[in-house]
Amino acid sequence: MSFDIVVQLLFSGLSVGSIYALVALSLVIPFKASGILNFGQGEMLLLGAYVALALSLAGLPYWLVMVLTLLISAALGAVIERVLMRPLVNAPEFTIVIGTYAIGLIIKYAMRLYWQDDVYRLPVPFSSQPWVIGTLRINPVYAWMLVVALLITAALALFFQRSRLGKAMRAVSQNQQASRLMGIGVERIFSATFALSTALGALVGILFAPVAGIHPELGNVILKAFVAAVIGGFTSLPGAVVGGLLLGVVETFAGAFFGSTLRNVGAFAILILILLVRPNGLFGTIESRRV
Amino acid sequence: MRSMWTARLAWLLAIPLLAVLPLALDGYQIYIVTLVLVNVVVAVGLNLLTGNAGQISLCHASFMAIGAYTTTLLMTNLGVPFLVALPTGGVAAAVLGGVLALAAIRLSGFYLALATLGFLEVTQIAIEEFGWLTGGVRGLMAPRPTIVGGIDLGSDLHLYYAVLIVTLFLVWVAYNLLESPVGRAFNAVRVSAAAVQTLGVSPARTKLTAFALAAFYAGIGGGLAGILAGFIDPTEYGTAATLRHITFIVLGGIGSLVGSIVGATVLTLLPEVLRGAAEYGDLFYAALLLGSLILMPKGLVGLVSHWTRRGPVLSEDVTPAQDREPAR
Amino acid sequence: MSLLTLEGVTVRFGGVHAVRNVSMAVEQGEIRGLIGPNGAGKTSMINVITGMVPCTAGSIRFRDQEISRAPAHEIARLGIGRTFQHVEIFSDQTVVENVLTGMSRHLPHGFWASALSLPRARHGERAARLAAEELLEAFDLTQYRDVLAGDLPFGVLKRLDLARALAARPLLLLLDEPTSGMSEVGALQAIETARTLARNHGISLFVIEHNMRVIMSLADTITVLDYGEKIAEGSPAAIQDDQAVIDAYLGANADA
Numbered sequence: 001m002s003f004d005i006v007v008q009l010l011f012s013g014l015s016v017g018s019i020y021a022l023v024a025l026s027l028v029i030p031f032k033a034s035g036i037l038n039f040g041q042g043e044m045l046l047l048g049a050y051v052a053l054a055l056s057l058a059g060l061p062y063w064l065v066m067v068l069t070l071l072i073s074a075a076l077g078a079v080i081e082r083v084l085m086r087p088l089v090n091a092p093e094f095t096i097v098i099g100t101y102a103i104g105l106i107i108k109y110a111m112r113l114y115w116q117d118d119v120y121r122l123p124v125p126f127s128s129q130p131w132v133i134g135t136l137r138i139n140p141v142y143a144w145m146l147v148v149a150l151l152i153t154a155a156l157a158l159f160f161q162r163s164r165l166g167k168a169m170r171a172v173s174q175n176q177q178a179s180r181l182m183g184i185g186v187e188r189i190f191s192a193t194f195a196l197s198t199a200l201g202a203l204v205g206i207l208f209a210p211v212a213g214i215h216p217e218l219g220n221v222i223l224k225a226f227v228a229a230v231i232g233g234f235t236s237l238p239g240a241v242v243g244g245l246l247l248g249v250v251e252t253f254a255g256a257f258f259g260s261t262l263r264n265v266g267a268f269a270i271l272i273l274i275l276l277v278r279p280n281g282l283f284g285t286i287e288s289r290r291v
Numbered sequence: 292m293r294s295m296w297t298a299r300l301a302w303l304l305a306i307p308l309l310a311v312l313p314l315a316l317d318g319y320q321i322y323i324v325t326l327v328l329v330n331v332v333v334a335v336g337l338n339l340l341t342g343n344a345g346q347i348s349l350c351h352a353s354f355m356a357i358g359a360y361t362t363t364l365l366m367t368n369l370g371v372p373f374l375v376a377l378p379t380g381g382v383a384a385a386v387l388g389g390v391l392a393l394a395a396i397r398l399s400g401f402y403l404a405l406a407t408l409g410f411l412e413v414t415q416i417a418i419e420e421f422g423w424l425t426g427g428v429r430g431l432m433a434p435r436p437t438i439v440g441g442i443d444l445g446s447d448l449h450l451y452y453a454v455l456i457v458t459l460f461l462v463w464v465a466y467n468l469l470e471s472p473v474g475r476a477f478n479a480v481r482v483s484a485a486a487v488q489t490l491g492v493s494p495a496r497t498k499l500t501a502f503a504l505a506a507f508y509a510g511i512g513g514g515l516a517g518i519l520a521g522f523i524d525p526t527e528y529g530t531a532a533t534l535r536h537i538t539f540i541v542l543g544g545i546g547s548l549v550g551s552i553v554g555a556t557v558l559t560l561l562p563e564v565l566r567g568a569a570e571y572g573d574l575f576y577a578a579l580l581l582g583s584l585i586l587m588p589k590g591l592v593g594l595v596s597h598w599t600r601r602g603p604v605l606s607e608d609v610t611p612a613q614d615r616e617p618a619r
Numbered sequence: 620m621s622l623l624t625l626e627g628v629t630v631r632f633g634g635v636h637a638v639r640n641v642s643m644a645v646e647q648g649e650i651r652g653l654i655g656p657n658g659a660g661k662t663s664m665i666n667v668i669t670g671m672v673p674c675t676a677g678s679i680r681f682r683d684q685e686i687s688r689a690p691a692h693e694i695a696r697l698g699i700g701r702t703f704q705h706v707e708i709f710s711d712q713t714v715v716e717n718v719l720t721g722m723s724r725h726l727p728h729g730f731w732a733s734a735l736s737l738p739r740a741r742h743g744e745r746a747a748r749l750a751a752e753e754l755l756e757a758f759d760l761t762q763y764r765d766v767l768a769g770d771l772p773f774g775v776l777k778r779l780d781l782a783r784a785l786a787a788r789p790l791l792l793l794l795d796e797p798t799s800g801m802s803e804v805g806a807l808q809a810i811e812t813a814r815t816l817a818r819n820h821g822i823s824l825f826v827i828e829h830n831m832r833v834i835m836s837l838a839d840t841i842t843v844l845d846y847g848e849k850i851a852e853g854s855p856a857a858i859q860d861d862q863a864v865i866d867a868y869l870g871a872n873a874d875a
Contacts, residue, residue: 464735468730470744472719472722472723472728475720476720478709478712479709481711482709486703487720488670488671488690490700490720490721490724490783490787491692491724492692492723493690494692
């Protein structure tokens, strides 16, 4: 197999993987802080995509759409957290799983009521004509996804290391009790992490939309994000990123060799295998219930 | 013990009622009550696994699919008689349920939910992949069979009675199991796997039994659902179905056999009652699920037993002095 | 042959030695006490014997069978039972159901007999319920028979824990602080019941206790742990006068 094709596949894999990585991050961040694994996170993505669509159809330019969508999504995320997620914080796992699942479905079906099953296109400010570099053909949309994902990951890393809010989030995810004693408003942090995760999801929705189109099933990418998070170990942020990228690359190569159906089975086979053999994934540590 | 007479009474009333019911109904209505019975079987199975044994399963629909395809394919491709094909479908589902259980044994909570979600997806993909067998996305025709004695299940009335017999039998078995060491083991494992081990019960074996049992019920339900509809539609065995099944047991009362029967009945009949709101159907279901979860954690059955509370209630006068909490 | 033999048993979690090179032997029909200051490793002893925590080193033999690597439910099936310091009862089940669950390993009816309500199952259930009633009677729990365990006060739960453990008809019963949380009256009653049942049914007891009055009057032999190591072993009288024991308790400033 020629070098060009390998690079091509690698690039596609990393681009798709960066999407998985971002969604995985949006799952793991609130999970670490509040112990809630949001089984409806895919629909937060969907929400963002539809908000962006609405703004776009209203005639706003792409950049403004992006910024506004992120702000609106963050706000919506904080509201949803306060109203629907907060009651679940110390609930039994079954309730959290089914509750968040139901919340996601409510969002999906509500969107579907208005937008129907039609597939919408989000206009992007660059053409989808592939750039040709030597013998490589690079899809600008994919390049954009990859670049944004890298920037966001770097920004998040900085955020968690340097900013007060970021450090507070880290404190809460390590030890709620101690954080409280140190004067950190734990509930406020829950809202903030959820707002962050919804905004992340919305961003992914915007990035992914040109590739997949906007339609009610967009949220299904969450399943891949789960696999990515499991690969990385649920308690690790870098792990989620690595897991996502790894999954994207493995999937793309598998798809090239074995056809598209097997590519999907591969992802879930990996999920089940990891859960059986090494539930802590590559980087995770033993999870203990939040005190 | 306390509910034994209520149970006997329920059986005594229900059976003749269900036996004469269809004679008063038209064809479409018979189809609906048959569907209720099928959903009862599915709900009872899921409740044993999730409500009693405490294992989260988001792939109950997959076992239905396995049962549906196995039963129908055995009948249409290999000419296997219905009375053999149906239980075989159940067993096939049970075997796969056992396989999934091997994953469940190590996992719990979120991880288990994820694994079952993965299994759900894999089944959907497999249905498509093996399209030459399953008909893929186009689905599979599931014609009504005739059974021993020349009874034609093509007649809605005959099918109803066949399904009724199966349902009554499976509900009876579930009831027996719940009042036995098996059922007690389920409930115990859910609350404290540690304590149950010290009593000589293997949590692993208990979970295996629960998964296989639930899958068997789902497989039977699937086999029946297929021939009831006359068609197996693969999209019926995805996340929407999962939502419905879970809502059956949550609304009815998780952990309660009666609850799962009530939940399945109410939710199957509801869309019929609320005609014209088809679009809102899924949204309504999801909202109902969330509402039940938060507002009615013990389901409808819990509400009823709360209003009709009897039995010993602990109070200061009743509790002997030496049993009261020591004053602090 | 001793009923239970421990040789050089060590239990280590990460860097912490919960139990350090402990050897002891419990005889058939004996009532053995295990005491020691807080954190001495007493509960870990019970946990390692019952297989709930792994045995890092050493050997544990029950009726001459090596059990240090066996799974917990297998160990229970061999005839070792236990109660829990913080009672692990089945809160969603009634009192009688808790006791019935305790009997699981002795009931003659398995899955198929139960599912199809075969005569064997029906007789088995009836016999089990009668036996359960007797046990409830013995522990003064009859009035709570159909109450959900989760609704009961701690003292009652302690009795239930004991009744349930005895329902399994163990040969050796490990009791983890059986009287904690009970009133003085309740404690003495429970211990008398346990002792009577033990003597009558030939059950050997292994009891962790903080209540000195109770353990001194109950036990035949007492083993003392401190920092995971055995520091003394002997009759109650001997232990009370043992300097090492006195030092351990005074030194650790523990309650006694």
